Amino acid sequence: MTDTPNILCIGSVLWDIIGRAETQMRLGSDMPGRITRLPGGVALNIAMALARFGLSPALISAVGRDTEGDELISACQLRGLNTNFVYRSDDLPTDRYMAVEGTNGLIAAIADAHSLEAAGSKILRPFADGSLPAPYRGTVALDGNLTLDLLAEMARSPLLTEADLRVAPASPGKAMRLSPFIQAKRGTLYVNLEEAGLLCQTTFDSSRDAAAALLERGAVRAVVTDGGNPATVGQASGLITQVPPAVSVIRVTGAGDTFMAAHIAAEIHGAASDAALTQALAAAAQYVSGETKI
Template identity: 50%
Template sequence: MSLPDILCIGSAHWDLIGHTAHALPAGADVPGTVSRMPGGVAFNIARALAREGLSVALLAAVGADAEGEGLARAGATAGIDMRFLHRGTATDLYLALESQGALAAAVADARALEEAGEAVLAPLLDGRLATPALPFGGPLVIDANLPEAVLDRLAASVRACASLRLAPASPAKAPRLAPLMGHPRAVLHLNRAEAGMICGATFPTSLAAAEALLEAGVRRAIVTDGALPATDGCALRGLLQACPPAIVGRRATGAGDAFLAAHLAAEHRGAGREAALAAALAAAASLVSGDLSP
């Protein structure tokens, strides 16, 4: 079997998501629906890239249990190369509550990924995908669910020829990506809140956030802001803005993953900045509106 063109490195777990059309104040007990599906930032992006017809493999940690086997099967069925998974003792879980189409709260149990540590990167070192002397040359999608030590190791080992797509995963985890942000071919995908956590500031718009990230030394940052305009900030080509499609939001989990995957797929096929940003915004809107499955 040939090697993949793109690698996604990070989280893979089962998502347990409660959806309700009601408000969800603290202590509320309301009617709604609960869904269980494969998820995780790296898994979601890999699945979306495979849906685009691209060759993609996943580097993640799953358990040597029924849940881990189920994730491996789900990924393979979706067209992801799952040969390089690290097998631990248990499989991670993400629990979220969505109220009126927005995320109300979430808990991520990422113990398997944390315990695996640098073992997740073994295929990049032992010759299955690459070696230190012959690194993987295609795009790497890296999510901040990875432990800080693993992100530090990646920052020390990736070469300038590798293209990086960085996904913060959440505002709290966004600063973990700091060692990789100075890479000359890194593209940082994040929302306005995540940009604020990285910069230690509050930004009124995605444009202000992108400008601050460029001033801090990031070569390219693509900042979203929900239904408000998104900004593609590039140190070499300036700032570009676009508005998302007007939709009725019905779900929230995975929107950023859909955005990143669509943007990477468009640019991988040679699309320009405007077309790639439009494609990414359309993909995220389609997921949030419920028209696109995760």
């Protein structure tokens, strides 16, 4: 772990509890399978992937000062992540995420990030106390598990006006939390087709249509994915659309986070927009096929 991070990951840091069955599942299915507990959360998933891609990420989040929190911080440090700026709460439990997956994808999930939401602006203390430079001029990966009020504050905060913001909603249910970044004309938005539709209050048939609509709505830059269908980067210079590699899907939780991290890392390392999208789609394909270790 390095004491000098080159990217900040702000958002959820929690335990992922994932049940996977080696067969297709539907609502009400009761199947044999495996249940695992792994470090997770959008910000943490992105940070772990960024570390695999050669960057030195630091986490900004809230983790309980409980046994699960101590174990989680240790797990992060073992993965080479900087945890110096994580807010440790004495009275809030460590957050958790629970999902059930089959060979046909995600069946259901519940994200319990209430402690992160309750901590609120306390997680930003490293900017105020001088632990981190302000305004911050590096890259920031930010997820929508923060409250709408805090995200709105960060979209316009002088602490982050010079930062390269990369923002993901965390789930379709939190897609509207990205609205402040569209209104403030800040950041690169990473959304799937459903999330893009929610932000634009419509539905889309393709990532290309969705990216174009987000730009028209005011987004500075948008990266739209659609599972195994074409993904699109929309920006002032135009739209770039590519088809992901075809692979057998072994897991899905964390795939979007891996895609986002790979895209950010490629651009930090100097890749052009089309090459960065290619690298990100390849990394996500490797992840869902089970080739990437976690």
